[in-house]
Amino acid sequence: MSDPTLPPLYDRWMTNHLPGPVTPEPRATCEDCVMCSKPDGTMPAVAYPFNPRVRCCSYTPHLPNFLVGAILADDHPATAAGQVSVRERIAAGIGVTPLGLSHSPVTATLHNASVNAHGVSEALRCPHYVVEDATCGIWRHRNGMCATWWCKHERGATGHHFWMTLKALLDAVEQALARWCLLELDYGVGGLPMTLIRSGEEEIGRLDANALDGRVDPSVQSLYWGAWVGREEEFYQACAARVAPLAWKDVLDICGPDVGLFAKGLLDAWMAREAHDVPARLRLGGFHLLGINEQGATVVTYSPFDPITIPALLMTALHYFDGRSTEEAFQVLADERGLQLDDALLGALLDYRVFVDAPE
Numbered sequence: 001m002s003d004p005t006l007p008p009l010y011d012r013w014m015t016n017h018l019p020g021p022v023t024p025e026p027r028a029t030c031e032d033c034v035m036c037s038k039p040d041g042t043m044p045a046v047a048y049p050f051n052p053r054v055r056c057c058s059y060t061p062h063l064p065n066f067l068v069g070a071i072l073a074d075d076h077p078a079t080a081a082g083q084v085s086v087r088e089r090i091a092a093g094i095g096v097t098p099l100g101l102s103h104s105p106v107t108a109t110l111h112n113a114s115v116n117a118h119g120v121s122e123a124l125r126c127p128h129y130v131v132e133d134a135t136c137g138i139w140r141h142r143n144g145m146c147a148t149w150w151c152k153h154e155r156g157a158t159g160h161h162f163w164m165t166l167k168a169l170l171d172a173v174e175q176a177l178a179r180w181c182l183l184e185l186d187y188g189v190g191g192l193p194m195t196l197i198r199s200g201e202e203e204i205g206r207l208d209a210n211a212l213d214g215r216v217d218p219s220v221q222s223l224y225w226g227a228w229v230g231r232e233e234e235f236y237q238a239c240a241a242r243v244a245p246l247a248w249k250d251v252l253d254i255c256g257p258d259v260g261l262f263a264k265g266l267l268d269a270w271m272a273r274e275a276h277d278v279p280a281r282l283r284l285g286g287f288h289l290l291g292i293n294e295q296g297a298t299v300v301t302y303s304p305f306d307p308i309t310i311p312a313l314l315m316t317a318l319h320y321f322d323g324r325s326t327e328e329a330f331q332v333l334a335d336e337r338g339l340q341l342d343d344a345l346l347g348a349l350l351d352y353r354v355f356v357d358a359p360e
């Protein structure tokens, strides 16, 4: 049986929640990264190519306590490198709290301030990325962000919306379950700042001397960890043991209305991805021109990583879609330009928001 698209724990929960399996995005060919230049020098048709030594693994993921514990407890060979990198993060102590492992404030600030560096800069590379074989050391236990990010989406913005809604749900589940683990383990929360309890991560942009120099203040660490100080790995594994047996119904009960709302939103996003409705009136959405040749124009709509090519003939006739009825626009297009849009092209133009719904 092939690996599920999602990490096994999240796959089990989503199998219980969604009407069908979550399948990968076929145009994001990770085994031969579609965003990187080829050895013969062929460049991908995107705003800028990625660096094969980084690919899309351009940030340091926040890992909730139960995922840290699951990595440490997993004896699968695919997780061996991840155990090393997670132990390195724990030993470094930066962003290591009972809620999980968060990014260092310096890395987070660099990431936020960078421009066109995602996928390129090695300074931003994830500590769990295994450069030698271009794999993820914690693949089986990666977080919601990593499990849902794709550079390309079969259904453009419609597909992107589905994955971002799933990300929002998994983010909320991770935050809530990380807090639930503190209650389960009778952890005294007195030492944790309230802002940290809410988000699970240190505030970005707060760079004191310790943060800038990569040092950890031992007094803060002992305040954070209380009776568990020095036993961080044991704590994380205890969290994983609490979460591993939970059914999706348990997760919904524990996590409350926040997660309930996101779960409902995900079902709506699933249905939207299944639907192929054509609005009664269409107008043009916004796009940036990336390149043009005799075949047509390559434009960026919802993402710089997933441009679309509009055929040259159609490019000169887009102005017919000005809010008049879709039926009339098609008729004029046929009468005046002899053009007929087939279903596949029309679907792509809608999915990529070249055409958008025009309210009456």
Ligand code: SF4
Binding pocket: 027, 028, 029, 030, 031, 032, 033, 034, 035, 050, 055, 056, 057, 149, 150, 151, 152
């Ligand atoms: S999702 Fe990441 S690794 Fe996969 S093809 Fe896209 S950029 Fe490459």
Ligand code: SF4
Binding pocket: 056, 057, 058, 059, 061, 126, 127, 128, 129, 130, 135, 136, 137, 138, 139, 142, 143, 146
């Ligand atoms: S955790 Fe894995 S998938 Fe996520 S950024 Fe790091 S290497 Fe990439």
